[in-house]
Amino acid sequence: MTYRDASGRRLTDYPRPSVAVDAAVLTLTDAGLAVLQVRRQDGGGWSLPGTFLHEGERLIDAVQRALRTKAGVDGLRPRQLGVFDDPHRDDRGWVLSVAHADLVPPAQLEARERLWTRVVPVTAPGRLPYDHAEIIRRAVSDARRRYAEHPDPDHLLPETFTLRELRLVHEAVAGHPLQRDTFRRAVEPLLVPTGATVVRGPGRPAELFERAES
Amino acid sequence: MTYRDASGRRLTDYPRPSVAVDAAVLTLTDAGLAVLQVRRQDGGGWSLPGTFLHEGERLIDAVQRALRTKAGVDGLRPRQLGVFDDPHRDDRGWVLSVAHADLVPPAQLEARERLWTRVVPVTAPGRLPYDHAEIIRRAVSDARRRYAEHPDPDHLLPETFTLRELRLVHEAVAGHPLQRDTFRRAVEPLLVPTGATVVRGPGRPAELFERAES
DNA sequence: TAAATAGTGTCTCTCAGACACTATGTC
DNA sequence: GACATAGTGTCTGAGAGACACTATTTA
Numbered sequence: 001m002t003y004r005d006a007s008g009r010r011l012t013d014y015p016r017p018s019v020a021v022d023a024a025v026l027t028l029t030d031a032g033l034a035v036l037q038v039r040r041q042d043g044g045g046w047s048l049p050g051t052f053l054h055e056g057e058r059l060i061d062a063v064q065r066a067l068r069t070k071a072g073v074d075g076l077r078p079r080q081l082g083v084f085d086d087p088h089r090d091d092r093g094w095v096l097s098v099a100h101a102d103l104v105p106p107a108q109l110e111a112r113e114r115l116w117t118r119v120v121p122v123t124a125p126g127r128l129p130y131d132h133a134e135i136i137r138r139a140v141s142d143a144r145r146r147y148a149e150h151p152d153p154d155h156l157l158p159e160t161f162t163l164r165e166l167r168l169v170h171e172a173v174a175g176h177p178l179q180r181d182t183f184r185r186a187v188e189p190l191l192v193p194t195g196a197t198v199v200r201g202p203g204r205p206a207e208l209f210e211r212a213e214s
Numbered sequence: 215m216t217y218r219d220a221s222g223r224r225l226t227d228y229p230r231p232s233v234a235v236d237a238a239v240l241t242l243t244d245a246g247l248a249v250l251q252v253r254r255q256d257g258g259g260w261s262l263p264g265t266f267l268h269e270g271e272r273l274i275d276a277v278q279r280a281l282r283t284k285a286g287v288d289g290l291r292p293r294q295l296g297v298f299d300d301p302h303r304d305d306r307g308w309v310l311s312v313a314h315a316d317l318v319p320p321a322q323l324e325a326r327e328r329l330w331t332r333v334v335p336v337t338a339p340g341r342l343p344y345d346h347a348e349i350i351r352r353a354v355s356d357a358r359r360r361y362a363e364h365p366d367p368d369h370l371l372p373e374t375f376t377l378r379e380l381r382l383v384h385e386a387v388a389g390h391p392l393q394r395d396t397f398r399r400a401v402e403p404l405l406v407p408t409g410a411t412v413v414r415g416p417g418r419p420a421e422l423f424e425r426a427e428s
Numbered sequence: 429t430a431a432a433t434a435g436t437g438t439c440t441c442t443c444a445g446a447c448a449c450t451a452t453g454t455c
Numbered sequence: 456g457a458c459a460t461a462g463t464g465t466c467t468g469a470g471a472g473a474c475a476c477t478a479t480t481t482a
Contacts, residue, residue, distance in 0.1 A: 203433025
């Protein structure tokens with residue numbers, strides 16, 4: 001059967017845009033927050049990994065496919081940031097892009113294809129096509145907002161960790177130092193003490209904590 | 215010239231989804247937050263106003279067109295909420311929907327086509343197709359989050375208003391009463407006093423305030 | 429012992445919440 | 456005068472920020 005809309009037109013009578021996905025995959029380096037980029041196919045330069053949506057595919061699956069095939073990275077679960085819809089944003093034609101973002105531990109990018117990818121600080125992302133610089137800015141502020149509310153929501157740390165390790169991660173995401181005692185009193189109620197202690201370097205042994213069940 | 219992607223396919227070789235927009239237009243009634251709905255074209259029932267994106271059109275323009283042609287409402291500026299992308303969400307075919315939301319004063323819905331539209335409380339939206347119930351929930355929580363941070367960001371009130379009027383609007387959006395003195399101390403630093411006072415009903419005259427420039 | 433880190437006591441300042449009081453209008 | 460609303464003083468408790476102290480390890 002053929003569905004028609006209010007003007008009597010069939011669905012297929014409407015011109016349809018291409019729909020792409022782009023992903024700002026952030027991680028932590030010694031220099032702070034950094035973003036994964038891939039070489040552009042056409043000519044030089046770098047861009048965020050992205051791809052066109054395939055028929056019947058979900059957006060999240062397209063993002064994961066782009067990361068797998070273009071960067072050799074697997075197992076991420078990016079979140080939707082928003083749609084970029086300027087009809088002239090892509091000179092290849094009418095392309096909507098749904099921006100995504102994730103923040104993952106460096107180990108998850110270890111297996112990446114190094115010839116075609118790079119990880120650069122978000123403060124110096126280089127020259128990027130389309131709206132990719134804006135996508136990175138949104139990804140960073142989204143990560144900062146979430147880390148300001150919960151302890152390591154993106155599991156950058158393993159199951160158990162010391163409060164020092166947690167604070168260093170939060171400082172790297174926030175981009176500025178955090179007060180040691182205030183930070184402890186803010187996050188400790190949201191963590192589960194394990195009772196175990198560990199020694200990492202000099203200083204008194206630190207207790208190990210877990211995230212609360214959620 | 216013809217652009218090709220990494221697999222050598224032309225852009226137009228990819229099947230493309232239809233892209234729709236839907237809008238949850240909220241307003242205030244005596245019963246609190248309410249949402250604008252339009253009659254469904256196919257058979258009975260109600261839905262949020264929406265339409266298919268036209269070629270080269272921006273999403274915001276499609277939303278405004280839908281509100282104008284389907285509800286007779288003009289001059290709104292809905293914000294993007296997110297993309298609904300379940301390939302089977304619409305049995306007419308592969309349709310992505312970009313959800314939008316706005317919150318407007320009742321006067322802005324005065325001119326609406328009453329035969330084809332209704333305004334019902336968000337707490338009892340009726341049976342709705344697609345993801346429209348979820349869109350309303352997101353629109354409400356988005357409005358509540360923004361009203362918790364700024365005084366009347368959506369200009370439900372005119373340029374000048376008393377603190378009582380402002381508080382009643384915030385209570386209606388929040389869905390629960392707010393403490394009079396605490397509310398005043400929280401928002402007064404964000405407002406500009408005009409010096410003028412007005413008498414509305416019994417009681418001591420109240421000062422008129424304006425929103426801060428922004 | 430010196431240095432480094434962990435954990436905690438404590439003071440101050442701010443602010444939300446709550447109660448109450450004074451001020452000024454309508455009926 | 457009775458009542459309703461506007462505006463403000465003030466107390467309390469929670470929490471952030473800051474400083475300092477004790478505790479426990481490595482080198």
